[in-house]
Amino acid sequence: MALLSARAYARLPTEQPNPRTRDIDRRSTLEIVRLINAEDRRVPLAVARVAREIARGVDALARALSSGGSVLVLGAGTSGRLAVLEAAECPPTFNTSPRQVRAVIAGGRRSVFRAKEGAEDDPVLGRRAAARVRPGDAVVGVAASGVTPFVRAALTEARRRGATTLLVTSNGRPQGAAADIVIAPDAGPEVVTGSTRLKSGTAAKLVLNALTTGAMIRVGKVHDHWMVDLKPTSRKLRLRGERIVADLGRVPPARARALMRASGGSVKTAVVMARRRLAADRARAALAAAGGVLRRALAEGR
Secondary structure, X not given: OOOOOHHHHHOOHHHOOOHHHOOHHHOOHHHHHHHHHHHHOHHHHHHXXXXXXXXXXXXXXXXXXXXXXXXXXXXXXXXXXXXXXXXXXXXXXXXXXXXXXXXXXXXXXXXXXXXXXXXXXXXXXXXXXXXXXXXXXXEEEEOOXXXXXXXXXXXXXXXXXXXXXXXXXXXXXXXXXXXXXXXXXXXXXXXXXXXXXXHHHHHHHHHHHHHHHHHHXXXXXXXXXXXXXXXXXXXXXXXXXXXXXXXXHOOOHHHHHHHHHHOOOOHHHHHHHHXXXXXXXXXXXXXXXXXXXXXXXXXXXX
């Protein structure tokens, strides 16, 4: 996969200077902060303009997860770190397995903490990153420029293997991108020219949040506004789980704690136990019959 010429790279939107931040180095500290904040406010508006594309991505991820497939998020540099962050947050929030939502950063795990120069330019590493992809999976490539060889090669390989491919970028629809869905919020040039860890990084984070959270909602891991599939691996999460059981189960806090213990730490099971007055094993069976969707399990008990 050929690298862009210097001239072509210079024409990328993410490489353009920002006229609003000209002479920023001559401003007061307060003016610098206000300028950065003013530019940051453009990001959610840009993300809102690509809501339809994000929704298509949500449905693609939900289809992969509901059919037993997995989601792979990958990128290089800041984009790779955002991918790692997104995948790492899914197990405690939605009780996903490590196989369901995975991340790969160019250069491997050490690149999370220290930049590994040149890894993003290696298409071999990209193809290797997608080597475990199976038909029915969804692969999300994150690349501010949209032309990162690592990401482009990974998406090409993932598509060859039968996966649905998504590209999250800040550069429109890059020519030759092997992506079924392109999500490209246009937040404009960076405060510091080319520093895509700023607005482009923020835009990618917002898009990834919407993709994973939306997909988890679609597959039944959220009831009302509660994360009913959380994994109570800390005191904070355990207490949150008890509050959810108290609210949805319509029981006092003490009863919610007892139900959480009896359910083995499963919020969904505890809520079904409370609302349908079932023992833990029968509540688990009711949830299984409802495909793990709490709303369906509760409705069937009426």
